[in-house]
Amino acid sequence: MRRFLLPLLLSATASAAPATLTVTGPGTPIAPLAVNGFNTSWQMSVAEAVEPVRSVAPTSLRFPGGNVGDENDLTDKALVYFKGNLGLTGGNTAAIVQTRVFATRPEARNRPEDAAQAAHDAKALGLKVTYWEIGNEPDLYSKNRGDQSWTPERYCQVFRAQRGAILKVDPAAKFAGPAISNLTLPFLEGFVKGCGDVVDLLTWHEYPTDGTATDEAALATAPTVTQHVSIVRDLLRDPERNPLGHTRDVPLGVTEYGLSWRSDRPRHLADQVGALWAAEADLRLAEAGVNVTNYFALIAAGNHGLVDLAGIPRPTLYAFQQLRHFRGTALPVQSSDPALWPHLAEDGRLRTLLVTNTATDTHQITTAMPGYTLIGAKTFTEQTVQDEADFIRLKLGSTLDLPGRSLTRLVYKRLP
Known part of the structure; x- marks a missing residue:
């Protein structure tokens, strides 16, 4: 040394x-998708912000990202739109597609056969999906959606079912999950215990505040992302907590992150402190060997995003323009x-x-x-x-x- x-x-x-x-x-080698990945969705038109989007050189886009995927079907038209946005980024941007798991109505397309149809549609479009992420923040379904049946065990069953359906269409497909909100250990442990042998990218989200902390206290949360990486790695290596997959080397991903989870509050999202924290979180995750990161969000989703709906830059745009050069080792x-x-x-x-x-x-x-x-x-x-x-x-x-x-x-x- x-x-x-x-x-x-x-x-x-x-x-x-x-x-x-x-x-x-x-x-530590910096993984190709470890820096400058973003979330995008139906309301984010890259065509309206091509210059700022290309200026950050997105390594990956996760679609549809967030609760939008819980409330809308993943149709062929949605995938056409997503592929169009990918083509406007100006580079070889990887695609992470979020399947629908939670249903807000009886006819929702959240069944294994619907996931398989999405894989068929992607294949027909020539859309190469790097990871299929099964759902979004299932740990919040029982709390925020009022359905107590959504346990880690039920989510694991859905994960296996959708995975199996997609693999029949694309035998080379890779799968990410559980995409939990923050590091909710009981839910993560339950998922790993039942699905540690079938997940290809173990994912979680980072939202440490609600925008009310002092600037100093908010920035001080940045080192916790590195601590969380160590906690997850310890979980995956533990034969008692991961009986089916503890010998596997599973890559890690943080598929949403931001200083505050309050989309309606600009403080610590659309300001300088939010931008500095986002940069620090991404850099620290890359240094810790995390394989995939996706900031929330690419274009205005409330106060998240690199630019607002009028294309006016936010501090995060400048931050990720700096980070695009952080590569190599x-x-x-x-x-x-x-x-x-x-x-x-x-x-x-x-x-x-x-x-x-x-x-x-x-x-x-x-x-x-x-x-x-x-x-x-x-x-x-x-x-x-x-x-x-x-x-x-x-x-x-x-x-x-x-x-x-x-x-x-x-x-x-x-x-x-």
């Missing part, structure tokens, strides 16, 4: 002692200044250092990195977004000033 120090001056005042970043290697980094949260990725001869300044005042950073030269630095603040301005290009030098509540991207090139 390599260990070296990067000298940094991380302070708001010139008199503060220099601090250091400690980088240890080797790092994630190198573990620690900062001696608790206000600055660094993340370092190495991709060939380039290194990308992303630094979140969680403080409200400016902190200073030195740019020295042994064996590398700094070739560019960009940052943004909430004022940048309000002005609909370009990123702030920082003048390169031995030190850089990182504005309060900003996300800065520094790019280094390896010396010959």
Whole structure:
């Protein structure tokens, strides 16, 4: 294991002692779908926001995403619409399709044969589905939908039934679930106990607040996503809690995340704090080796989304424009200044250092990195977004000033 120090001056005042970043290697490969995946749905027209959508280079789109999939049938017309949106992203964006599980009316198309029909429709359209995610947040069906029959055991039976039906159409299909709201352990444990042998991507959601916490308390929840990854991995490896699948190496996915679950409240969704948290959550999940992440949402779903319905950018758009460059191998980094949260990725001869300044005042950073030269630095603040301005290009030098509540991207090139 390599260990070296990067000298940094991380302070708001010139008199503060220099601090250091400690980088240890080797790092963790960043999975292709680990950064910059999003949720999309019927009300999100990519055609109305092609430029901002392409600017974040979506790695995957989950459709229809959220409660919309509980309340609407997954028809051939819906899949045509989804395929059209995929084609507008400007890249090879993976498709994650959410089947219907919960029924809001007797004639709802939530049966195994309906899942099989969706697979037939996708095949006929030439829509390659990377994962079929069986339903959405089944742990809330009994609580929010008033149906106490929805236990982990019942959901597992539905998962197996829909999986079996789709496999008859597409023997190579892969399946994700249970897509629970936050890390609801009793429900997750029940699902894993009965379906640990058949799930291909174990998924959950991250919504730590309702938008009423202080900015500082809200940002402080970001490290919990890494803790949750460890909890899930321990569960999957436990032969008592996962008797059918504990020897399998099951990839992990967070198919919805956002700082607040309150779509009707802009605080901590459509503001700078919400954007910084979203970036941190995605980076930390990628560093922890999570295979798939999908921010909620791509385009305005209430106060979620990178842009509003008029196409006006939100801070999250700027954040994910920075994150699209985080690829290759994630190198573990620690900062001696608790206000600055660094993340370092190495991709060939380039290194990308992303630094979140969680403080409200400016902190200073030195740019020295042994064996590398700094070739560019960009940052943004909430004022940048309000002005609909370009990123702030920082003048390169031995030190850089990182504005309060900003996300800065520094790019280094390896010396010959």
